Amino acid sequence: MRARILIVEDSQLVTEAFSVLFTEAGYDVDVAGTVAAAIEQGTSQPVDLMLLDLSLPDGNGLEILEALRRQESLPRATVAMTGDNDSRTRRKCIEAGCAEVLLKPVPIGELLRRIERLLA
Amino acid sequence: MSMSDQPDAAALRKRVVTLERQAKATQRTVDELKARDALKTQFLSNISHDLRTPLAAIITHAEILREGMLGELNQKQRDSVAGIVNGGQQLIDMIDEILFYVRGASDQVSLVRTEFSITEVVDQVRILNQALAAKKRLTIERLNGDDLPLVFADRDKLKHVLGNLIGNAIKFTPDAGRIWISFARRGRNADELVVEVGDTGHGIAKDHYDLIFREFAQVDASPSRSHHGTGLGLAIARKLVELQGGTIWVESQLGKGSRFFFTLPLNPPRD
Numbered sequence: 001m002r003a004r005i006l007i008v009e010d011s012q013l014v015t016e017a018f019s020v021l022f023t024e025a026g027y028d029v030d031v032a033g034t035v036a037a038a039i040e041q042g043t044s045q046p047v048d049l050m051l052l053d054l055s056l057p058d059g060n061g062l063e064i065l066e067a068l069r070r071q072e073s074l075p076r077a078t079v080a081m082t083g084d085n086d087s088r089t090r091r092k093c094i095e096a097g098c099a100e101v102l103l104k105p106v107p108i109g110e111l112l113r114r115i116e117r118l119l120a
Numbered sequence: 121m122s123m124s125d126q127p128d129a130a131a132l133r134k135r136v137v138t139l140e141r142q143a144k145a146t147q148r149t150v151d152e153l154k155a156r157d158a159l160k161t162q163f164l165s166n167i168s169h170d171l172r173t174p175l176a177a178i179i180t181h182a183e184i185l186r187e188g189m190l191g192e193l194n195q196k197q198r199d200s201v202a203g204i205v206n207g208g209q210q211l212i213d214m215i216d217e218i219l220f221y222v223r224g225a226s227d228q229v230s231l232v233r234t235e236f237s238i239t240e241v242v243d244q245v246r247i248l249n250q251a252l253a254a255k256k257r258l259t260i261e262r263l264n265g266d267d268l269p270l271v272f273a274d275r276d277k278l279k280h281v282l283g284n285l286i287g288n289a290i291k292f293t294p295d296a297g298r299i300w301i302s303f304a305r306r307g308r309n310a311d312e313l314v315v316e317v318g319d320t321g322h323g324i325a326k327d328h329y330d331l332i333f334r335e336f337a338q339v340d341a342s343p344s345r346s347h348h349g350t351g352l353g354l355a356i357a358r359k360l361v362e363l364q365g366g367t368i369w370v371e372s373q374l375g376k377g378s379r380f381f382f383t384l385p386l387n388p389p390r391d
Contacts, residue, residue, distance in 0.1 A: 011173045011174070011177065013173065013174050013177035014173060014176055014177045014180070016177070017176075017177045017180035017181050017184070018180065020181070020184055020189075020190075021180060021184055021189070024184065024189040024190065025189070083169055083172045083173070083176070083219075084169075084219060086223070087230070087232060087276075088230070104172065104173075104176045105175070105176035105179045105180055105208075105212065107183065108180060108183040108184060108187065109183075109187070
């Protein structure tokens with residue numbers, strides 16, 4: 001069965017780019033543009049990997065992890081994507097349970113390799 | 121002293137009132153300028169974030185094409201798409217420099233000190249810049265330092281400083297020039313490390329020694345200038361060096377080259 005990736009990102013431009021990338025790489029892709037939509041999607045169907053943008057219109061992306069944990073619907077792995085290379089942001093993500101924190105834009109070869117490893 | 125030498129009490133009072141009014145007006149101006157500066161910093165931060173997002177999308181799309189994920193490209197097409205990726209990456213680097221500066225301006229930069237080998241970091245930065253230097257047939261050498269003790273500093277920030285200085289040297293050194301990094305120890309107990317990044321570039325006039333370390337400053341700021349960038353590289357380098365208790369300066373000869381120096385305490389207090 002194909003692994004399911006949930007892209008949580010409020011920029012439609014970025015979502016479109018990632019959708020193409022992961023679909024072509026052989027994954028099932030879902031997208032959510034808000035904290036609320038991501039929690040809804042994450043609880044309705046199991047997610048293998050969540051790609052998480054931190055700043056969303058209705059809150060911080062890490063809130064999604066908290067909510068999913070409470071509902072015992074955590075994805076197998078979560079990768080945070082941030083536009084700011086700050087050690088404090090990085091620490092917060094790891095503490096919240098992210099497996100990786102990557103600085104946007106991640107070269108796609110590297111991104112695919114890491115995701116493959118997390119899902120292995 | 122005769123009565124006529126006494127300052128007139130009424131005149132004095134008047135003078136005091138005037139001075140007080142002027143002081144208040146000055147304070148108002150200072151407050152207003154501070155508020156405007158904060159607004160500008162916020163604007164820079166927002167605009168940088170907002171520029172970064174669509175750029176990231178452009179680069180990802182271009183990479184998908186370049187990797188042939190949507191069908192094989194011929195060599196010419198691949199080269200052209202690689203140009204989009206490289207140009208986009210260059211823009212991202214500039215935006216990151218601005219974001220980094222903005223964070224520093226609002227004092228959000230914190231130090232994470234560890235013990236490490238500075239020559240190892242220098243060699244890493246050297247290798248990272250090798251491709252860029254090779255395009256101009258420049259050599260980057262480390263002249264000494266194998267016997268240096270470990271330093272106790274913020275590794276990432278030091279790497280950033282070296283990256284900015286070496287990047288700057290590459291930018292302003294004409295083809296087939298030389299760039300070098302060397303170390304010296306000074307101070308009563310040889311407890312201060314002086315790091316030098318030198319080049320055989322255009323050099324800097326003495327009048328500009330201070331200017332180049334200022335934010336957004338470029339010696340040639342005209343739109344037709346041949347060297348472009350954010351004008352933040354050296355300002356950031358200065359900030360990061362000073363944050364770790366060091367100083368940074370330049371010695372240069374026009375037409376001969378420049379030597380940038382910065383110091384790093386070898387045994388800083390560990391708290």
